Amino acid sequence: MDHAGFTEICLHQLKMSGVRDGERLVVLTQGNDRLSYADAFMAAGQRLGARMYHMRLPAPLPTAGWNVGVTGLAAMPDAVEALKNCDMLIDCVFLLFSPEQFAIQAAGTRILTAVEPPELLARMQPYPELREKVEIAAGLLDAAKVMRITSPHGTDVTYKLNTYDTIAEYACNDTPGRWDHWPSGFVFTGGDDDGVDGQIVVATGDILLPQNIMVRDPITYTIERGWVTDIRGGLEAEIVKAYMESFNDKRGYGMSHVGWGMNPQARWHNFVPGEFPGGMGMEPRSFYGNVMFSTGPNNELGGPNTTACHLDIPMRNCSLLLDDEAIVIDGDVVVKDIQMSRN
Template identity: 55%
Template sequence: MTAFLDFVGLCEKELRLCGVRTGERVAVLSQGTERLDYADAFLAAARRLGGDAYHVRLPSTLNGAGLDSLVVGNTPLSGNAAAVDALKQADLLIDLIFLLFSPEQLAIQASGTRVLSVVEPVAQLAKLLPTDGQRERIEAAGELLSAARTLRVTSPHGTDVTYRLNTYPTILEYGFTDTPGRWDHWPSGFLFTGGDDDGVDGRVVLGPGDIVFPFTSYVREPIHIAIEHGRVVDIRGGFDAALLRDYMASFDDPDAYGISHIGWGMHENARASSIAVDFQGIGMEARATYGNVLFSTGPNGELGGTNHSPCHVDMPLHGCTLTLDDEPVVVAGDIAVPALQAPSRRR
């Protein structure tokens, strides 16, 4: 009971950051028996804050697919108009099944409902609880990224790729949402945008210690990815490259090779080593690692693009240098702009 009450208190802190107040409608979305303890904790926390809380619980799927499925965008809400309508009535939706990249989430956001995804282990939620200060730093970074016209990433491994930035907005993830229609993810701590559809060129080289999601594994030998006009045109290397090549080919989808988002991590408490010791969740801590560059392929619907491929690959890269209009923001895996640096990382 003590552990549950502690979790309720943690959820209450998160909901306060999300601006929950008396009379707000807070919906919790779950499926089957998954994360029922999360649902109960959020419902109790919302009631503590005077919110009108309710639970939409979807049936389990026969094949057990859900968050553990590698296919993004196809969710248990697909085709369930009644459940979508119920969730649109909420001011805040706590998403425990991971709706990201789905048309249902976009429809719920369009109604003005703000959405918070929560699927990571409780220990990570506590370790990476967001703060207002983190939000301020990420918003400051967002101003720089939104104003830039070119983004370039280089690394000692041989990465040298340039993005032309004229089409897509900047997305901020600081771990909570208090703005109507806005989505975020707890835990989080990074920002990103997308290059023009035909405006990404160069090469990305993943070196030992870089990460490939959804494999949730570290690269052990270099993967060389060639990019022309916004598309992956070649993947070379040893076993790791062959695995990535085969995975992307398995979707039989030309859009799987489109370039998705690019950005960098800013959470000073996140560690790239997390997936070596914790096999639960989807790896948000590793994505948010301070100074990592997050390179992604596949769907860009989250940015407003037209690529809805179910094949989404996130690749956190370490030790990179990222420049905006030739001005350094991340240098050798460390954030170089003083206003963006976490207090604990300032020299």
């Protein structure tokens, strides 16, 4: 995508995010990654009269690796203070789960993460109906006390919902102190720390993130009082177990967030295993009617688990009930107020 085209989709994003004349916006990048994003957002923001800045962090050391919640800002308190003083942060690094992001949000800065390829950002731009329906769905989830998920493959798990707030992602952000992710389109919460029990069967064609692979042989998770106690299956189950064991952190076996996808623009079949050109898999997380469960950290929801061991697993053809009322049946949203047409 050329610079002019990328600037136009960033302009649409900033309009949807309520950017106004005189607001202070910072685009955060690291090393040589996503410098074109900074250029496009800077040009778009200037057209709206915003005061635009680009903060570029040093590239991480080759031996540093990447862990959820660990960012280059950790050693830069002055940079964190600067970001607390802007109105909106465009995060092109991926700060999620980090103490630095929480501190920036607590100061009232709104944050939008954008790390997916420009072509995906262009195809999955935010729009008013998506926000409206996601917010209605979030209200349903927030009022519920019990979530039950079942599937024809053998999933039958119950989440007690008495502790954590609901988070809505609709791919734009005009609310101080709030975070969102472009692209997206889903709602989620977390079960009580000791309130998740049952069995989840990850079926053929479901997706493991961050491994970026589709499951071929089913994986059976046993969950007791909020913790994964057993994982069984074929090759993919062995990959999951090896990944989780590599952190040497028992907190990685805790149950994290859970919810369902709402974005009809997202496509399960567009996922190409192993090929994420600079992104982190937001399309499979968002596709309409998927039910996604996660393991590991729940500090994004205000919980105590800060482990770096994190998996997101969007699943097809599941049914999800809130307080015995059907929300998703066999992978299709059945509540009229939150249904969206699928092209």
